[in-house]
Amino acid sequence: MSMQTTETRAANEPVLQVENLQTAFFTDKEVIRAVDGISFDIDEGETVGIVGESGSGKSVTARSIMGLVDSPGRILDGSSIKFNGEELVGKSERDYRKLRGSGIAMIFQDPLTSLNPVYTVGNQIKEALRLHQGLTGQAATQKAIELLEDVSIPDARRRVSEYPHQFSGGMRQRAVIAMALACDPELLICDEPTTALDVTIQAQILELLQDIQDERGLSIMFITHDMGVIAEIADRVNVMYAGEMIEKAPVRELFDNPKHPYTEGLLQSIPGMHPGEERLRTIEGDVPTPNEPAEYCRFAPRCPKAFDACDAVHPVNVNVGRESTEHTAACLLYPEDMSREDAVETHRARDATAELTDPTEGDE
DSSP: OOOOOTTTSOTTOOSEEEEEEEEEEEOSSOEEEEEEEEEEEEOTTOEEEEEOOTTSSHHHHHHHHHTOOOTTEEEOTTOEEEETTEEOTTOOHHHHHHHBTTTEEEEOSSGGGTSOTTSOHHHHHHHHHHHHHOOOHHHHHHHHHHHHHHTTOTTHHHHTTSOGGGSOHHHHHHHHHHHHHHTOOSEEEEESTTTTSOHHHHHHHHHHHHHHHHHHTOEEEEEESOHHHHHHHOSEEEEEETTEEEEEEEHHHHHHSOOSHHHHHHHHTSTTSSTTOSSOOOOOSOOOOOOSOOOSOTTGGGOTTOOGGGGTOOOOEEEOOSSOTTOEEEOTTOSTTSOHHHHHHHHHHHHHHOOOOOTTTTOO
16 A cells, blocks of 8 residues: 655645544444544644544544444445545555554553553564564664653663553553554544543643654544543544534634533533532433434434424534634534524525435445
8 A cells, every 4th residue: 555655745735634424333223323424634743632422423433544443334435534645445454454553543541452461561562663663673672662761651671571460550551652653653543541540640641642742743633521631632623422523613712612502511511610519510311322314403302502493404514613714513503693594594405415425325
């Protein structure tokens, strides 16, 4: 596979471009539209956050990009994932193996899923170096030690010979980051990498990622349900709900001027936002399983601002930014400068012209 490098990528072209991504799981009982027509991009050296509750489709988005969607799931026709301008959808598993690590690397929530307990941490890093950089022997050992030092693991020369169980949770996550860096990727996908860590260690890992990004010019896709983490690390934010992107904005604008009622609810639920209140604020209800076409607003049953049309018209992303055209929301309350009736008709007309693949088409 002749994957484009940074040098051959067109000027101003994003490192990652996702267009109309649809990933569905076909079970005996239903079709689950886990990712349902999302689009976003990530520029060189940028951190883009993907936020939402469990079940929103964040991790399936990451696995789709990495080519790790297992049966009965599949990426549907009409989806596009471009890395350095080259289309990934339809690539063979062999081609994807060349891409994983050397082009795009992924860090998971639980580092134990990425570390083999029967091999030393050093051996696992050296295997990545052998596969992606051709290093073996003493050169690989020395590089593994340097990588552990790069992620601030003390006494790296000794710890390179230790096993995962001899590392604390925070150190294991640092070791996984070192493994990812061994492949010298351009894009790092972080799937809730700090969720299982205490607050102090979480802050250290976030600082480490930002330092590495500054040094290497990495692009980062950061998945989390924690809006506080997003405020610290992201440049732009995509809010997901039930398989769809329902709000997109630069991080500061999202926090200062959230537009979608779901985003407002997420921000209101951040601990410490309302000092003096005895209970944390929550969003009532649960994220629905997206098992039918989006012909209405999937958030409507939980939305404090819902009105009749929300049950009959599917909202599309429209510009809602005061100063930025990068701020959009999929909500019938917008555009704000229109009457409610005209805003609803705008969404109805745009949704009718959208060419979305039917996940059940051609399925037997």
